[in-house]
Amino acid sequence: MLSPEEWGIVALSLKVGGVAVLACLPLAFALAWLLARHRFPGRLLLDALVHLPLVLPPVVTGWLLLLAFGPLGPVGRWLNDWFGTTLMFRWTGAALAAAIMALPLMVRAMRLSIEGVDRRLEGAARTLGAGHWHAFWTISLPLALPGVLAALVLGFARSIGEFGATITFVSNIPGETRTLPLAIYSALQVPGGEAMVTRLALLSVALSLGALLVSEWLVRRTPAERLRRGD
Secondary structure (H helix, E strand, C coil): CCCHHHHHHHHHHHHHHHHHHHHHHHHHHHHHHHHHHCCCCCHHHHHHHHHHHHHCCHHHHHHHHHHHHCCCCHHHHHHHHHHCCCCCCCHHHHHHHHHHHHHHHHHHHHHHHHHCCCHHHHHHHHHCCCCHHHHHHHHHHHHHHHHHHHHHHHHHHHHHCCCHHHHHHHCCCCCCCCCHHHHHHHHHCCCCCHHHHHHHHHHHHHHHHHHHHHHHHHHCCCHHHHHHHCC
């Protein structure tokens, strides 16, 4: 059984992960749609920039967030001057770091789902009088929805497992930024913390495995995957 402190860590991790993927969703979908449906100069560069957090050391991502959102950074100074707030050393900063790290996985999953939508169906709808947005809401989005949901689940799993960018950007503050990975790291530094490490590690494995299973099941519901399997 988890202690009250450990339940608090779990609750904070779920909050950070949930906020991260929901805040990231509009941007991730827009980028996925842009990369899947349009050809334009600089598309290859945009694709590389979107996926850059996958290959950059997470500490570098956290350092770049410090430069941008720190007290002297352009975004951090603007937030402080106009809204009197900061993301430094707060759970919202942890959510931002998690969102940045989850974005590439979400964009990739959504992009594959969008590319699997048969564009002839959209063309047929438009020949029958449906406008662009009507075809999008009634045909494109419903067909791509399983992939979008899979991207959300995958992004959530990545968010609750984020460590390097988070500890670099918002530190390791109990009750504020100490999510599951940071709590495991902290417990490893304390004599006698093995039991806590074991409990939190097993919980992390269960959450991640469950998210991957749900994501895979949703991917199998996409039109392209069902067509490939002959369903």
